[in-house]
Amino acid sequence: MGCHCKLLLAVSVGIFAIIHIVQAQPDQQGFISLDCGLPPGESPYTDPVTGLTFSSDAEFIRSGKRGEPGDTVTYIYRQYKDLRYFPDGIRNCYNLTVNKGTNYLIRAGFSYGNYDGLNVYPKFDLHVGPNMWIAVDLDNDDDREIIYMSKSNSLQICLVKTGSTIPMISTLELRPLRNDSYTTQLGPLNLIYRRAYTGNSGGFIRYPDDVFDRKWVPYNWFETNVNTTLNVTSSNPFVVPDAVSRSGISPKNVTLPLGFYMFTNHDSDKVNVYFHFAEIQTLNANDTREFDILLDGDIIHKAYSPKVLQSETKYNISPQKCGFGSCDLDLVRTQRSNLPPLINAIEAFTVLDFPYAETNPDDVAAMKNIQESYGLNIISWQGDPCVPELLKWEDLKCSYTNKSTPPRIISLDLSSHGLKGVITHAFQNLTELQKLDLSNNSLTGEVPEFLASMKSLSIINLNWNDLTGPLPKTFHDREKSGLKLTVQGNSRICADASCKVNNNQKYVLPVVASAASVLIIIAMVILILVFKKKRPTQVGCGQLIPHLQFNTCYQKVGSP
CATH class of the missing domain: 2.60.120 (Jelly Rolls)
Structure with missing residues (x-):
């Protein structure tokens, strides 16, 4: 042949070729269409070419800055007019709500347009959750697509800085597909x-x-x-x-x-x-x-x-x-x-x-609750907390069994982070946590008993806060089995319930209570000495009978 x-x-x-313009309007149920960098006041809008409804990405990401390509660039699609770029941090992630077990077409669109005046196309990586999707080299404006089946009800699409150029994105789109199409035995x-x-x-x-x-x-x-x-x-x-x-x-x-x-x-x-x-x-x-x-x-x-x-x-x-x-x-x-x-x-x-399994979902949910409870805005706290290990969140440590086993969070250090309010119950959902450091903050309220009930927790540092009240007895029981708890610098906390005053639940440090006891004893000794010096003789008075700690006496019945 x-x-x-x-x-x-x-x-x-x-991507800016002449397109096929059509009239019908199918259902957009399940579509996520983000115009990255679109001012919230201009959101949402309907694309005049496709009829798709696009929204601002502002509610889906905590970081990044808004930009616009140069005036010489023309666009068929409105969503390529804006962009978001990320000068801060290594990993910046979009947080999306999806349906677990659904096959999605994920499309990221890029229009550099020399928005920064440097005329240097960015190079960076795209991740889906903890896993590398693709290395992006924007030598021309383009789209990247992946078909991915979601493993949970949340999904992170992350831009990761890999060199001197700054990651950017114009549009992010998710389209649910049928689960019996585009399936493989291996991966996305x-x-x-x-x-x-x-x-x-x-x-x-x-x-x-x-x-x-x-x-x-x-x-x-x-x-x-x-x-x-x-x-x-x-x-x-x-x-x-x-x-x-x-x-x-x-x-x-x-x-x-x-x-x-x-x-x-x-x-x-x-x-x-x-x-x-x-x-x-x-x-x-x-x-x-x-x-x-x-x-x-x-x-x-x-x-x-x-x-x-x-x-x-x-x-x-x-x-x-x-x-x-x-x-x-x-x-x-x-x-x-x-x-x-x-x-x-x-x-x-x-x-x-x-290859990487996402961090245990209960640990992830707990960390998000902690983040929201204290309004923490830590630039690295984006994407998966533990994986990949080189991009894990600051201030925590994780345990790794193998790539296919979800990592667990075992240490959390939030010292000197300006925390205010009570110690949130979200900490107890970190069930594999071994060390917790909340020192040098402005935490108030009592030391919660649930900390003593966390079986894996062996070190708790609560120094230099404004905590109050007695330590629950369970802490003393846990100390016998190796728990190390430090509360130095909390002026209104004491070791046990004996420091309660009546029903007002007022507390003082044991050292303060001890000092007060010494002063009371000294005062009583002085009073005894004074009263003893002034006590009258028994002349004209029968046997003295002390009564209610006052130096008075009663004459016996029948005495002259």
């Missing part, structure tokens, strides 16, 4: 090339044509274009838009395979490729279109025939590594077929390894 030309998938198409899927559809309309197809708001980019394949004006249905989980499926390509030389090739970033990358097909030509009674689908020489589907006016998706179930970082994709006509292969669209992903 003669050689045939391969079609390169890595064709660059800018990172889109390595734009979704390519084979039409020649000259623009993007996305929402509302695509109910999942995937972006489909038209490529000029230099092959035979095939089109239809008829509707193409999609009943499979991928729900390919009708606007995508109404066009396709076949090889100009009908005797040759239809071939493509693509490059991966690393030789070790494993890929999943999704081929979307629909028969959109009118076939004669004796026509047969049948072909094998090959990924880097391996047949992933044999003798396939597209369904008439119905979209269908074929893909490799097991992620596959391509030789030397280059993957060949071929549609090879079978011997019984008298028609060449036909395809409508392709998606290509690398499968990511997300």
